[in-house]
Amino acid sequence: MNLAKKVSPFYYLLLFYVSVSFIIRVILFFHPITQTTFAWVDTLSLFLFGFLSDFFIFILVTGFLWLYLIFISNSKYYKPYGYIIFGLFVSLLLYISFGNTMLNEYGSALPKIAIIFLSIKTILFGLLLFLPKYRNKIRFWLFSFVIFLYVILILQNGISEYFFWNEFGVRYNFIAVNYLIYTNEVIGNIMESYPVIPIFSALFIVAGVVTFYIVKKSKVYIESIPNFVEKMKISGIYILLFGLSLFSIPALAVKENAQNIFANELQANGVYKFYLAFMNSELDYFKFYKTVPNSEAYAQLQQQLPSISGETTLRQIKGEATENHKNVVLITIESYSAEFMKMYGNEQNITPFLDSLATKSLVFTNLYAVGNRTVRGLEAVTLCFPPTAGESVVKRKDNKNKFSTGAIFKQKGYDVKYMYGGDAFFDNMEDFFAGNNYDIVDKKTFKPNEITFDNIWGVCDEDMYNKAIKIMDKEAQSGKPFFNHIMTVSNHRPFTYPNGTIDIPGDSKSRDGGVKYTDYAMKRFFEMAKKQPWFNNTVFVIVADHCASSAGKTELPADKYRIPALIYSPSFVEPKYYTNLMSQIDVMPTVLGLLNFNYQSKFYGQDVLKPGYKPRALIATYQDLGLIKDNILTIISPKQRVKQFQLTLRPNQKVAPDFQIFYDQIPLTKERTDLVKETISYYQTASDILKEKKYQKIN
The missing domain is CATH 1.20.58 (Methane Monooxygenase Hydroxylase; Chain G, domain 1)
Incomplete structure (x- = not known):
């Protein structure tokens, strides 16, 4: 055999892999979610360096193929x-x-x-x-199976990258890693959201055709097996390329440094991005980010939290009047962007109830979610803590006995519960909330007659609210106040819900339908709640966990973090708009302030109604950590990188200035060093406090 025939299984698979990768890159390039234009230099760069990344990744992932072929004899x-x-x-x-x-x-x-x-x-x-007589046939079918396996994995990865981009506007990240852990929910979500049978039927047909072609062209390898010397030559070439790949892949990743975040994502190889996300589930802030001496970081933080001292956030909070132990019901709404609501300019009338409720509530018009995952939203309203690098505290091993809103309510004699329509095992919620002394009500606690509709994520919101009303009726009879945190599930892909409830069919799998049904179910909840004796003694807090989408032109697109939040309690909370900039971590400290609670606090979140509050918002992904202040977004990232953007409202937004959410993010030409220091102070001290276990609950 000549050299070409000796390595034919590799180069035919390589040709197929780079072809699929190129096609996917072109599709993502023109995808509607890729909301940008590319300079010709960026276009050339992303395709050239993208091809090189694909080539070297292929060398690494064909290590198993090399081992298999080299041992054929x-x-x-x-x-x-x-x-x-x-x-x-x-x-x-x-x-x-x-x-x-x-x-x-x-x-x-x-x-x-x-x-x-x-x-x-x-x-x-x-x-x-x-069975030596059948050895050649068996070997042929084994060889064909190995090639088919590689072909199917290449195609499956391409399809997965497309759907992941379709959902998040990026290559694989932490979310993809999590999807491997929570396979039941994720596979169920895919089954309910997409036409799986046609997709996989086409996948297997294409894979079969491609496999037939590759096997036909490369079966000479097993028909005339290379001798020992030839195998050593093949191995020498492969090991040389393998070593080169180990060096080249990280070097090419450094080239992903364009101002346009989409260009960086398109240039990247999805498999390598997945590997990086898997290996960096917890990022050591002090290793990867820009730092200052700890004493300086805490001194800077003290300018934001004047009553702290030393390397801690511990301080005394004093109410201005007698404590008011009203019941508190916190509803975090799944994937609920501010732009869904009429007051932020939406003209589709998909949130009629929440629009109406807002006119009777204290509305925080300029509030930002801390992250783009449910666990980040839960962390924000439960721990009132900045979104540190890596995974949310909810999903970390050291997630128990933390200083939390639940701990404060427990101190005040409240019953404390977390209510979730799905299985609280998902996203480690059960471990986190149980470990912080919440009683848990999830799908496992529902009786069959309490479920009228469910999908892979759990029971519909109406069923969850019906269950919540029953539980709160019992709690009220005990004479103790209650704090119940309800997490909704219906506004999540596949967006299915009971037919006949709203004017969008429940099986249409429409995001607008998911939003409108979520609004409808909440209306039903309040209709039931108003009939209960505990209603007038209850404060209702409604806030989104995160926006519906996080994709944008920059690492942290501000409009993708703007969420609605309001506090409703007739005769107790005055309806008005609070228009100052604030963070999701401030919601519950503000509620505690309205109740005039006296307590020792470790919260980073603040009561925004107090005169000493200085407007700012914290937003982040798992690695890009941001601070919005003075209409400037400061982002600190791994490798000690710092970026700053001027936030300028886009013109012609047909709503009042307090409800305009779309900004142009223009890179600053001159660094605002004071804001860089403040950003570092928030995230460095938060990382230090977690690392040194200084955020445990106060006994």
Whole structure:
């Protein structure tokens, strides 16, 4: 065989992989969510460097193919070697199956995986050993299966990257890693959201055709197996390229440095982005970000929280009157952007109830979510804490016995519950809330007759609210006040809900339908609540967990973090608009201020109604950490990077200035050093406090 035939399985797969990657990159380039235009330099760069990244990633992921091909031979089946090797396989399989191996110490599914793998290897080796007449046919079908597996994975990855971009406007990130953990919910969501059968039918047909072509062109490898010397030459070339790839891939990632975030994402390779997200689920702030001496960071923070001292946020909060132990119901709404509401300019009338309720409530018109995931929103209203680098505290191992809103209410004699229509195991919510002394009401607690409609995410919001009313009726009878945190689920893809409730069919899988049904279910909740004796003694807090989309032209597009929030309590909270800039972490400290609670606080969040409050908002992804202040967005990122943008309202927004949410983000030509220091102070001190376990609850 000449060299081309020796490596034909590799280069035919390589040709297929780079072709699929190129097609996906072109599709994403022209995708409607890619809301930008590209300079010709950026376009050339993203396709050129993107191709190189794809090439080197392919070299790495074909390591298994190299191992498989290099061990194909006939000599290992000759007597007595074949019988010795087969005996070793059988012995190892028996040992792992019935012995106490080191795999058992790790537990989980690892021993089962090893047993399955060794069983397959033993059976296949036995067939090739004892059926020499059929060895070529068996080897052909094994070779075809390996090629098919690579083809199907390449196609599946391409489809997954498209749908992930369609949802989030980026390549794989933390969310994709989480999707591997919560497979039941995610697979169920995919099954309910997309035409899975046609997609996978087409996928397998295309994969079959491509596999047939590649096998036809490269089967010469198994028909005329390379000898030992030829295999060493192939291995030498592969190992050289493998080493080059290990060096080149990170170097190419450094080239993803355009001002246009979409250009960086399109240039990137999705597989490598997934690897980075998997390896960096927790980012060490002090290793990756710009820092100052801790004493300086806390001194800077003291300018924002004047009553703190030393390296802590501990301070005394004093009410201005007698404490008022009203019930509190906090409703966090799934994926609810400010732009859905009429007061922010929406003309589709998809939130009629919340629009009406806002006229009777204290409305925070200029509030920003801290992140773009539910766990970030839950962290913000529960811990009132900045969004630190890496995963939310909700999903970390050290997530228990934290200083929380629930802990404050517990101190005041409240019953404290977290209510969720899905399985609270998802996103580690059960572990987090139970570990912080919340009682949990989730789908597992529902009786069959309490569920009228559900999808993969849980029961519909109406069912959750019906359950909540029953529970609150019982709580009210106990004589103790209650604090109940309700998390909605219906406004989430696949956006299915009971038919006949609103004028958009429940099986249309429309986001507008999800928003409107969420609004309808909340109206039904308040209609029921108003009939209960505890209603007049209850404060209702309604806030979104995050926006419906986080994709934008920059790392942190401000309009993708603007969310609605209001406090409703007739005869207790005066209806008005609060228009100052504020953060999601400020909502619950403000509620505690309205109740005149006296308590020791560790919260970063503040009562925005107090005269000492200095307007600012914190927004972040898992690695880009931002501060909005003085109409400037400051972003600190790994590798000690700092960016600043002037936020300028776009013209011709048909709403009052306090409700305009769309900004042009123009890079600053001169750094605002004071804002850089303030941004660092928030995130560095928060990281230090978590690291040193200084945010535990006060006993």
